[in-house]
Amino acid sequence: MKFGGTSMAGIERIRNVAQRVKREVEDGNKVAVVVSAMAGETDRLVGFCREASALYDPREYDVVVASGEQVTSGLLAIALQAIGVPARSWLGWQLPIHTNDAHASARIGTIDTQALDAALATGEVAVIPGFQGVADDGRVTTLGRGGSDTSAVAVAAAMKADRCDIYTDVDGVYTTDPRIVPRARKLSRVTYEEMLELASVGAKVLQTRSVGLAMKEKVRVRVLSSFDDSKDDGGHRGTLIVGEEEIGDTNVERQLITGIAHDKNEAKITLTSVPDRPGAVASIFSPLADANINVDMIIQNIAHDAGSTDVTFTVPGAELARALDTLTRAQEAIGFQKLIHDTKVCKISVVGVGMRSHAGVASMMFKALADRGINILAITTSEIKVSVLIEEDYTELAVRVLHTAYGLDAEEEPAA
Amino acid sequence: MKFGGTSMAGIERIRNVAQRVKREVEDGNKVAVVVSAMAGETDRLVGFCREASALYDPREYDVVVASGEQVTSGLLAIALQAIGVPARSWLGWQLPIHTNDAHASARIGTIDTQALDAALATGEVAVIPGFQGVADDGRVTTLGRGGSDTSAVAVAAAMKADRCDIYTDVDGVYTTDPRIVPRARKLSRVTYEEMLELASVGAKVLQTRSVGLAMKEKVRVRVLSSFDDSKDDGGHRGTLIVGEEEIGDTNVERQLITGIAHDKNEAKITLTSVPDRPGAVASIFSPLADANINVDMIIQNIAHDAGSTDVTFTVPGAELARALDTLTRAQEAIGFQKLIHDTKVCKISVVGVGMRSHAGVASMMFKALADRGINILAITTSEIKVSVLIEEDYTELAVRVLHTAYGLDAEEEPAA
Numbered sequence: 001m002k003f004g005g006t007s008m009a010g011i012e013r014i015r016n017v018a019q020r021v022k023r024e025v026e027d028g029n030k031v032a033v034v035v036s037a038m039a040g041e042t043d044r045l046v047g048f049c050r051e052a053s054a055l056y057d058p059r060e061y062d063v064v065v066a067s068g069e070q071v072t073s074g075l076l077a078i079a080l081q082a083i084g085v086p087a088r089s090w091l092g093w094q095l096p097i098h099t100n101d102a103h104a105s106a107r108i109g110t111i112d113t114q115a116l117d118a119a120l121a122t123g124e125v126a127v128i129p130g131f132q133g134v135a136d137d138g139r140v141t142t143l144g145r146g147g148s149d150t151s152a153v154a155v156a157a158a159m160k161a162d163r164c165d166i167y168t169d170v171d172g173v174y175t176t177d178p179r180i181v182p183r184a185r186k187l188s189r190v191t192y193e194e195m196l197e198l199a200s201v202g203a204k205v206l207q208t209r210s211v212g213l214a215m216k217e218k219v220r221v222r223v224l225s226s227f228d229d230s231k232d233d234g235g236h237r238g239t240l241i242v243g244e245e246e247i248g249d250t251n252v253e254r255q256l257i258t259g260i261a262h263d264k265n266e267a268k269i270t271l272t273s274v275p276d277r278p279g280a281v282a283s284i285f286s287p288l289a290d291a292n293i294n295v296d297m298i299i300q301n302i303a304h305d306a307g308s309t310d311v312t313f314t315v316p317g318a319e320l321a322r323a324l325d326t327l328t329r330a331q332e333a334i335g336f337q338k339l340i341h342d343t344k345v346c347k348i349s350v351v352g353v354g355m356r357s358h359a360g361v362a363s364m365m366f367k368a369l370a371d372r373g374i375n376i377l378a379i380t381t382s383e384i385k386v387s388v389l390i391e392e393d394y395t396e397l398a399v400r401v402l403h404t405a406y407g408l409d410a411e412e413e414p415a416a
Numbered sequence: 417m418k419f420g421g422t423s424m425a426g427i428e429r430i431r432n433v434a435q436r437v438k439r440e441v442e443d444g445n446k447v448a449v450v451v452s453a454m455a456g457e458t459d460r461l462v463g464f465c466r467e468a469s470a471l472y473d474p475r476e477y478d479v480v481v482a483s484g485e486q487v488t489s490g491l492l493a494i495a496l497q498a499i500g501v502p503a504r505s506w507l508g509w510q511l512p513i514h515t516n517d518a519h520a521s522a523r524i525g526t527i528d529t530q531a532l533d534a535a536l537a538t539g540e541v542a543v544i545p546g547f548q549g550v551a552d553d554g555r556v557t558t559l560g561r562g563g564s565d566t567s568a569v570a571v572a573a574a575m576k577a578d579r580c581d582i583y584t585d586v587d588g589v590y591t592t593d594p595r596i597v598p599r600a601r602k603l604s605r606v607t608y609e610e611m612l613e614l615a616s617v618g619a620k621v622l623q624t625r626s627v628g629l630a631m632k633e634k635v636r637v638r639v640l641s642s643f644d645d646s647k648d649d650g651g652h653r654g655t656l657i658v659g660e661e662e663i664g665d666t667n668v669e670r671q672l673i674t675g676i677a678h679d680k681n682e683a684k685i686t687l688t689s690v691p692d693r694p695g696a697v698a699s700i701f702s703p704l705a706d707a708n709i710n711v712d713m714i715i716q717n718i719a720h721d722a723g724s725t726d727v728t729f730t731v732p733g734a735e736l737a738r739a740l741d742t743l744t745r746a747q748e749a750i751g752f753q754k755l756i757h758d759t760k761v762c763k764i765s766v767v768g769v770g771m772r773s774h775a776g777v778a779s780m781m782f783k784a785l786a787d788r789g790i791n792i793l794a795i796t797t798s799e800i801k802v803s804v805l806i807e808e809d810y811t812e813l814a815v816r817v818l819h820t821a822y823g824l825d826a827e828e829e830p831a832a
Contacts, residue, residue, distance in 0.1 A: 011467040045487065051427040052491050053498035060497075063490035063505050067483035071461065074479035075468050081476075082469035089479050093509065094554055138510055 001031060002130065002152035002166045005039035007226040008072045011079070017226070018079040020167070021125060025085055032116065032126040032159060034152040035076055037068025042131075042145070058103035062132075062142045066092065069129030069148070077127045087125040090116065092132035093140065097151070099133035105144035106133060108151070108213075111158035120159075128155060149210035157217035164219050165238075166206060167226035172239035173198065173205055175408040176260040180399050183409040187258065191244045194258045197351040197385045211241065218243060244353055256361060257406040258352040262395055266296065267320040268345045268377065271327070273308040273337035280334070284311060287330045293319045297347070297378040297389055311336075312378060314389060317343055345377060346395040349387040350402060362386045368405040374398055417447060418546065418568035418582045421455035423642040424488045427495070433642070434495040436583070437541060441501055448532065448542040448575060450568040451492055453484025458547075458561070474519035478548075478558045482508065485545030485564070493543045503541040506532065508548035509556065513567070515549035521560035522549055524567070524629075527574035536575075544571060565626035573633035580635050581654075582622060583642035588655035589614065589621055591824040592676040596815050599825040603674065607660045610674045613767040613801045627657065634659060660769055672777060673822040674768040678811055682712065682763045683736040684793065687743070689724040689753035696750070700727060703746045709735045713763075713794040713805055727752075728794060730805060733759055761793060762811040765803040766818060778802045784821040790814050 001024065003017050017033075024031050037045075045065045049056045073089040080087035095116060099106035116126050130148025133141045143150055149166060156164035171186065173195065178184040190198070192215035199208045205223055214221045224238025240246075274280050281300070288295055298313040315323045320341060327339055355361040362379075365386055369376060374397065378389040390398055403409060417440065419433050433449075440447050452458075461481045465472045489505040496503035511532060515522035532542050546564025549557045559566055565582060572580035587602065589611065594600040606614070608631035615624045621639055630637045640654025656662075690696050697716070704711055714729040731739045736757060743755055771777040778795075781802055785792060790813065794805040806814055819825060 011464060014468065048427060048487070048491055049494060052430065052494040055498070056494045057497055057504075060490040060493040060505055063493075063507070064487050067486045070483045070486070071464070071480050074476040075464055077476040077479075078465060078468040078472045081473055082471070088473075089476055091479070091556070140507070 002034040002148060002164065003036065003226060004148065004166075004168050005036040005042070006169050007167055008035055008037070008076070009039040011075065014072065014075050014079050017076060017167075018083055018085070020226070021076075021080060022083055022085050025123075025125060030120040030123075032120065032128060032155055032161070033076065034128045034130045034148060034155055035069060035072045036130050036148040037072055041068040041071070059139055062103050062106075062140045066129070066132040066140050066142050069131050073127045073129040077125075080125055080127070085125055086123060087127055088119065089127045089129070090119075091129060093134040093138070095128070097128075097133035097154070099135055099141045099143070101135040101137065101139070101141065103135075103139075103141055106135070106141035108133060108143065108154045111154060113158045116159065146207040147209075149207040150213055153210045153214045153217070153219050153221060156219045156221075157213070162220070163222055164214070165222045165224060166210075168205065168223060169225065169227065170205055170223070171225035171228055171237070172223055173241075173259070175258070176399055176403050177262070180262075180396050181403045181409070183412075184403065185408060185410045187239050189240045189242060189247055190258055191247060191353050192241060193244070193384055194351050194353060195241045197349065197382070198259050198261050206241075214241065215243075220246075247353070255407065256352055256354040256358050257350045257408065258354070259350075260399055260402050260406070260408070261349045261351060262399055263347045263349070264345075264392060264395065265317040266314045266345055266347050266389065267317045267323075268312060268314050268342045268389065269320075269323060269327070270310055270312045270340040270342075271334065271336035271338070272310050272340065274311050275335045276307050276309045280309075281311065283330070283334045284327070284336075287326050287333075288315070288323060291322060291326045293323050293326065297380040297387070299378050314345070314347070314378065344392040345389050346392045346398075347387050347389050348395070348398050348402065349385050350406065351385045353384050355386070356383060364405060365402060368401050369398060372397060372401050374401075418450040418564060418580065419452065419642060420564065420582075420584050421452040421458070422585050423583055424451055424453065424492070425455040427491065430488065430491050430495050433492060433583075434499055434501070436642070437492075437496060438499055438501050441539075441541060446536040446539075448536065448544060448571055448577070449492065450544045450546045450564060450571055451485060451488045452546050452564040453488055457484040457487075475555055478519050478522075478556045482545070482548040482556050482558055485547050489543045489545040493541075496541055496543070501541055502539060503543055504535065505543045505545070506535075507545060509550040509554070511544070513544075513549035513570070515551055515557045515559070517551040517553065517555070517557065519551075519555075519557055522551070522557035524549060524559065524570045527570060529574045532575065562623040563625075565623040566629055569626045569630045569633070569635050569637060572635045572637075573629070578636070579638055580630070581638045581640060582626075583640060584621065585641065585643065586621055586639070587641035587644055587653070588639055589657075589675070591674070592815055592819050593678070596678075596812050597819045597825070599828075600819065601824065601826045603655050605656045605658060605663055606674055607663060607769050608657060609660070609800055610767050610769060611657045613765060613798070614675050614677050622657075630657065631659075636662075663769070671823065672768055672770040672774055673766045673824065674770070675766075676815055676818050676822070676824070677765045677767060678815055679763045679765075680761075680808060680811065681733040682730045682761055682805065683733045683739075684728060684730050684758040684761045684805065685736075685739060685743070686726055686728045686756040686758075687750065687752035687754070688726050688756065690727050691751045692723050692725045696725075697727065699746070699750045700743070700752075703742050703749075704731075704739060707738060707742045709739050709742065713796040713803070715794050730761070730763070730794065760808040761805050762808045762814075763803050763805050764811070764814050764818065765801050766822065767801045769800050771802070772799060780821060781818060784817050785814060788813060788817050790817075 077087045077089045098109040130151035174184040221241040301310045493503045493505045514525040546567035590600040637657040712730045717726045
């Protein structure tokens, strides 16, 4: 079980978490709990470090910020004991959770579970601070913001847990953003691959990194609400994130498309009149790659002038300034005429493992958008995803149109 | 160097501490710094534990409260690096500082200084969170409130440091409380034994426990203000707490009496008409000893009835209720008639190693008090201390009278 900062914000909520853990124990489960710091605490601690020095030593930063989860793990152990559940905290260095020494964004290597297994065998609940570990030299490390999800999946993998339940402030993964489409449906199951596509394109439920790890380690992850107190009859609440083999064809819910995501954090860049010669495209993308800028969609148009072409592509909005700077400095080498950029764009993606065995998903998308007069600026596809770039103003309309077109609308709007 | 919570309260103050450490380093010293949590932080964390459960597990309490010093040690390391002083934090379990497993009030055993010595040899400053250690089973321990002074002395002893400078919010140890006697003088040197008597009877400068450890380990401790920025020419600021051999007879400052302390936290108990037979006194004090109640002054009077006596003694005010309860339950066995108690009393102590070689210290005290009509309720003496119990209302008068009688008044009142 993993509980985020909102669930741990204050003793009253920590007590609620303890009750929820107690129910799992009473159902006969052996439980390890991974906890985040109290909401706001990590920001407070990071603020201290920044105030102490803009160029803070990440090794000392880790010592400071790891304390937030240390506090909540001790408090949850106390709250569990108070309601008769044997429990103890296991700090990152106590288990230990081995990481590399990339302080402030460390990666988990192995987790020793001998002591943990022994404790759980006695019926004790293990409370583990998320986000932290220890490097080979014995210094405290942290995994980077949001790392507690990754800690939970890593602990579940090391323990060979049946399930990793991530409690959050949403009650699962939806077919699309319910604020845009009130008839969005909660998915009972989704594959790792779909979740990766949905998460990375905007469905902010789980850290992408934790989903990747779950896929690699085959950890069955469930996302569910920590504020829903309804009786859970056997793990059916929330959304289960599993391998494709667990979804199966017999699932009556099975759709061609699992969900629709949108991402407004893209920026479009166009280079005009790039010489149409071998190596011209490489001369654009090599310097961007060298600068570690991630290019997503690419289109090459025929330009008006003979012998030259326009090249359009997208980069993450946060990297736009660096990308423009990099390209300007390479203008002579590339030989383009003008550099145009546009941040008022949005990437809409339809995602689903079902499209592997069905043709026509992309054309259905293009037609549905064209019917409403929505212009497609760029296209990119993967095995389980089709993405298009459109003008930002059309975002909500496009999501709604596609949600209906692929038959994802729930029969009625949910009660508020 | 040890800095308390007031000195560590916020980044601005931590930066001041860093500057002070830098000066020591620039003077050619190898420095280890022991820090407290930010003022108020330990109270906040203790509050969380109490709120989580009145009967909190002290092992988990230690995990929670140790985080306060973890944060400040990381931040001070960052602040030192920011001004060009190489530094790193060493948590209790990293050194390690071994303690017994008496969680929440652990006692330091040994401190491994191999890593520490190696770090200091490279010119790096070691920043060590006070108040924390690690038990043999690898669990986090804390030393009890105020334990950071003890940590500092223990680290200084383990490192065989030349000096342990304790920075606090007073600028040294005074002949008496300057709020009562404005002409109280700051002592430049005081012996461990005197400091123990002065601390335990009310001069709240250093934890008694840390002074006892300093005496045992022969650590030269200096108490000085963290808010005094004047240039220190060779460690002469504040008060130095050392062995008697370092004080010497040639010290022109040498007085018969070093200081005068008062303690209002005493309670007087009288049992009337206790049978005057062998074993009667034992029947009173055995049950109190069994209940771990510390009895201080004892007087036995001749009672009015033949064959019985009144017994009067003092206990710490905080233990009065338990003492009364214990005695009431033992009334039949002891055979006393009435149980009378009085909390409006004060213990006044004159302290000084000088009295070892001088007779007449006690009689001078009794006479000075009698001249002002101050009634003495009880007396107790040790080799370097004479204490009397008086009515609380006379406290300030008695302290002033004695301060003058023993020639301790400064020539003029200090500038405010």
